[in-house]
Amino acid sequence: NAGVMQNPRHLVRRRGQEARLRCSPMKGHSHVYWYRQLPEEGLKFMVYLQKENIIDESGMPKERFSAEFPKEGPSILRIQQVVRGDSAAYFCASSLSGTGLVNKGYTFGSGTRLTVV
Amino acid sequence: QKEVEQNSGPLSVPEGAIASLNCTYSDRVSQSFFWYRQYSGKSPELIMSIYSNGDKEDGRFTAQLNKASQYVSLLIRDSQPSDSATYLCAVNDASNTGKLIFGQGTTLQVKP
Numbered sequence: 001n002a003g004v005m006q007n008p009r010h011l012v013r014r015r016g017q018e019a020r021l022r023c024s025p026m027k028g029h030s031h032v033y034w035y036r037q038l039p040e041e042g043l044k045f046m047v048y049l050q051k052e053n054i055i056d057e058s059g060m061p062k063e064r065f066s067a068e069f070p071k072e073g074p075s076i077l078r079i080q081q082v083v084r085g086d087s088a089a090y091f092c093a094s095s096l097s098g099t100g101l102v103n104k105g106y107t108f109g110s111g112t113r114l115t116v117v
Numbered sequence: 118q119k120e121v122e123q124n125s126g127p128l129s130v131p132e133g134a135i136a137s138l139n140c141t142y143s144d145r146v147s148q149s150f151f152w153y154r155q156y157s158g159k160s161p162e163l164i165m166s167i168y169s170n171g172d173k174e175d176g177r178f179t180a181q182l183n184k185a186s187q188y189v190s191l192l193i194r195d196s197q198p199s200d201s202a203t204y205l206c207a208v209n210d211a212s213n214t215g216k217l218i219f220g221q222g223t224t225l226q227v228k229p
Contacts, residue, residue, distance in 0.1 A: 042219040091160055095215055105151045108160040
């Protein structure tokens with residue numbers, strides 16, 4: 001019973017390139033959350049998605065960032081024209097239901113560490 | 118602006134001592150509270166959740182919640198060097214969609 005799977009684990013991009021981060025939720029989970037952790041900082045919420053819907057993107061930068069969670073396949077966090085300030089660890093978590101948090105909290109994937117050079 | 122505040126530390130305790138980690142939050146309607154442990158270079162790992170005022174114990178860990186004071190703490194008894202990590206306090210957002218607001222984290226160092 002695999003947990004939340006993220007890939008790649010490490011991603012290096014040159015300034016101006018695109019970064020695509022993938023997150024496969026736990027089996028049966030249809031809710032996905034993306035968080036970003038800048039160096040020496042706590043986690044910051046970015047976006048909450050259900051299958052084919054963005055529910056809350058209040059933490060997403062207005063430009064260059066987008067997220068999707070298609071009917072089939074993993075959730076994708078896409079960063080266009082990356083800049084050095086995008087260098088961070090990006091974590092994804094999943095849950096059965098958005099309000100299922102009361103009982104268990106959620107488990108994070110191992111993360112993608114993006115380095116922009 | 119909803120906030121979760123933690124002392125960044127480092128908090129240094131000798132092996133076998135009790136480590137006390139503290140967290141305050143600003144949103145009075147928050148209902149769910151979590152402590153995550155994060156080792157350097159790893160992802161956060163959920164170690165405790167608490168929803169009601171009072172104490173909740175799980176092994177060497179005790180979470181304490183005081184909603185009137187908007188304060189949540191984590192006690193680690195018989196601290197071990199393997200407990201050395203950053204501890205993140207998290208509070209659910211009032212929207213109740215599962216979104217969490219995290220503190221900056223407290224770095225704990227347990228010295229042998």
